[in-house]
Amino acid sequence: MNICSVLLCAASGEEISVCKELDWQDHKKIRAHKNIKSAGEQSDRVYVVCDGWAFRFVLLPDGRKQILSILIPGDVITPTRLFDENVRFSVQALTDMQYCGFASSILKAKLIADLAFLDAWANLLVAERHHHFGLLIDLGSRTADERIAHLILDLKLRLKRRGMMVERSFVFPLSQRLIAAATGLTPEHVSRVMGSFRREGLIENGKGFLRIVNLPGLQRIGGLNL
């Protein structure tokens, strides 16, 4: 048993005991801004974020990139690798990070043998799907303020679940350029919106961290209210 197995279990919502026999195959470090995977590459490993942040993205022919998801420690980087050899997106380290890989053949064998593990993996995919629906609503129907507020609230929730918040503050290594790529906006406009959030006393943020000062206010803007 090791830290990566624990993370994998945590990510899939499973009891640690389920994963006792799982052991990591690789354990890698990578520097910020390096690609972990590029779209189209093949691979026989499923990777899990152990430390640091990363993001999934697609590079468009005209140079713009659309971010599909932001990955924090405990997230599975390529959960569909078990069923699809081709990865349809690229993954880049956002900070210096560590991640570890599990051979998909071993995971898949376990998936079949262990019903609880299958359920856990399915729940992981379902949760991601639900998350993507939220993103679609943001990009399709909501204003810049709403998208950014929602992004912040979403990250807050996920970090809190993993015990990575202190008070109302958390590590926040996202550059405004990245927030822009995630929300479908331009960096300039993100700067304007974040600036107004700060002036209105909703948030405080400095180098690498963010603090939610007025949670109800932020929720009034970015809550999905579904």
Next chain:
Amino acid sequence: MNICSVLLCAASGEEISVCKELDWQDHKKIRAHKNIKSAGEQSDRVYVVCDGWAFRFVLLPDGRKQILSILIPGDVITPTRLFDENVRFSVQALTDMQYCGFASSILKAKLIADLAFLDAWANLLVAERHHHFGLLIDLGSRTADERIAHLILDLKLRLKRRGMMVERSFVFPLSQRLIAAATGLTPEHVSRVMGSFRREGLIENGKGFLRIVNLPGLQRIGGLNL
């Protein structure tokens, strides 16, 4: 063996032989514009579209609706129902339609017993995920023309795979209001874009059908080029 089982197999990309023992539990008809499912409802059935079109959507508190996916015959309406009792979205019939339901307990038992079926189901979820990524790119990074052209090309491809195209024409029951809800635009703007497509000789469309006149031209606008 019946038409619904065949459709379910087709949808999951499986050989028909795999599904021989599956039998439908319900077979329902429903009129256009009626809801098949509402978000939050629980259900113990997985439904498959037999005839007609439908769409998944989320209703926002301010009354706008965002369409998440358009469903054509052969599509599984609630593929995650096997792992998640709560459905996070609503589904509405777009035309008069027929659909049938399979008890999720039976499907799930088959999933565990039959490796090929598990793979097929996983492929279905992976394909949907990939499709949602494409939508995210549209809504996040692309113009109105590109989104609409892409929507048309995507439907064309899916209908072609199911053998539902004649020449370059296909049934196209989407109102412009619905295209707007799917692409994150307003009906007025959709009308302008479709009008310009028509004037430029890219498409022809009348009541309930659409014909792609200039496929390369449309692909130049709406191809993802990934």
Next chain:
DNA sequence: CGCAGATTTGACAGCCATCAAGGTACGTGG
């Protein structure tokens, strides 16, 4: 110190939303 990248701010433009009006098709009821 010098450079590259991130953030901020301002001016301006454009895409698309909003508001409004009119046309067409279709179903219903008289």
Next chain:
DNA sequence: CCACGTACCTTGATGGCTGTCAAATCTGCG
């Protein structure tokens, strides 16, 4: 058969949110 209502599509005028372009400031880093 015709009046009428409803829903959809079309078109125009106007406005606003956000993108684009540009430049200044700041920061970290070699």
